[in-house]
Amino acid sequence: MNTTHYINQGINDGILTLEFNRVSKKNAITQSMYQTLTDALESAKQNVDIKVVIFQGNGGCFTAGNDLHDFLSQKEDSTHPPVKNNINKNSPVYQFLLSLRDFNKPLLASVSGVAVGIGTTLLLHCDLVFADRTAIFSMPFTQLGVCAEAGSSLLLPQQIGYHKAAEWLLLGEPHTAEEALNDGLINAIVEDVNSHTCDMAMKLARLPTDGVMATRKLLKEYQMNNDQNSLHASIENEIIEFTRLLELDDVKKRVNAFLNR
Template sequence: MPDTIRFERERGLLTLRLNRPEKKNALTCAMYSQLAEGLRLADSDPDINAVLITGGAECFTAGNDIFDFLQQPPNNLDSPVFHFMLNLLECRKPVIAAVAGAAVGIGTTMLLHCDLVYVSTDARLRMPFVNLGLCPEFGSSLILPRLLGQAKAAELLLLGEGFSGEQAAAWGIATEALGSGEAALAKGREMALRFDELPPEAVRISKQLMKAPDREQLRKVIEEEGALFTQRLRSPEAMTALSGFLNRH
């Protein structure tokens, strides 16, 4: 059975590749733990200069594996999904994402915490939290209104409207949209390897300065969202919506 997260080393680059194509790279508790481990490894290894997160040229991730999520719901902030969130939030090395195909739920919100994001123009991004009886997570309720304004953020977070990779780039959620999944992956790798040529301490300090003004508020919001999200998972609304999702799939 293949590893659901593949760790690939290339010079100073660590690639964390989501590798569950038969399930559209839907994320399980075990996968969150592996992603958190990879980010901790990158942060502590002086030979790693950057991290690339990708699902390959076909699909980024369909979001949480709902069956796994209901079997092992996150009961508190010590759960694997929150370990992943906080390790991505605190990672001192540059984190690059290369996105093709579906990027659903946390597949979109994690991009808000990456330093560079390359998407295919036809990537399909969506945050259907309310549609599933849940609420926004990973700081999206703070970041998106600031980035897009209240009206557009409401369309994405309250209605769960989907959008393309091209729109993501136009709105500043992504760095650049490219014509295909292969092109997005190649660009992500190319840009991630550029950090091999830059002074690593200067990069680290510069990232720290860019992130510092919002770090504490963002961490607090992630914790508040997480507490409400775990409550919502047990609500009748969410149970009905999630059961309906499982029955359709």
């Protein structure tokens, strides 16, 4: 695999694997990593030889979510002024979320260890998600005083039902692989998750491309209630609220306490 900004990239038999590889930080994602992921997805979208994309993490961990140190330092940098009532549409996070929304080929995820924040909300954009028994899924946004992101306020209720989604998002508590399977967040729990996910990707890659892409498009249109803009609006509304909440003194204290623990 080639590595750029802690993202391993490898192409084999029509499958692009994107692997979080910042093991010392539990694969926490920086802005430069988001940019690398976006570039990879945009390239894969145009590359007819790539049929399927897999997300996975190195070192027995999917991802600990956003690197808050990195995001706060970017926010305080005078060359990256804070956004309050408007959205910085050039931000790597925003561009990555749009790339996920607009991607036209199957997305698979292989989850081991922790999947925190975007590590879980990213899965809502994937078509097939597999985990091993070490996987722990967590969206602790409210515990930090912020809100849902990555379109999860729309996608999670659609995927697992409103009341379960409210339990996951409002309480922000961690969930085991068994709970994620029972609630419908993942497809299966397997022993060798990377190998199993690769096998599923191979099955998809060997199928007629046009049929797979057309079926996926129809599934996504149904998922969005035939209105792709609804997901776009959810992503933007979440960013606006998330940014507003980050300016609150109580949230700053909670975030700093989290960073210093």
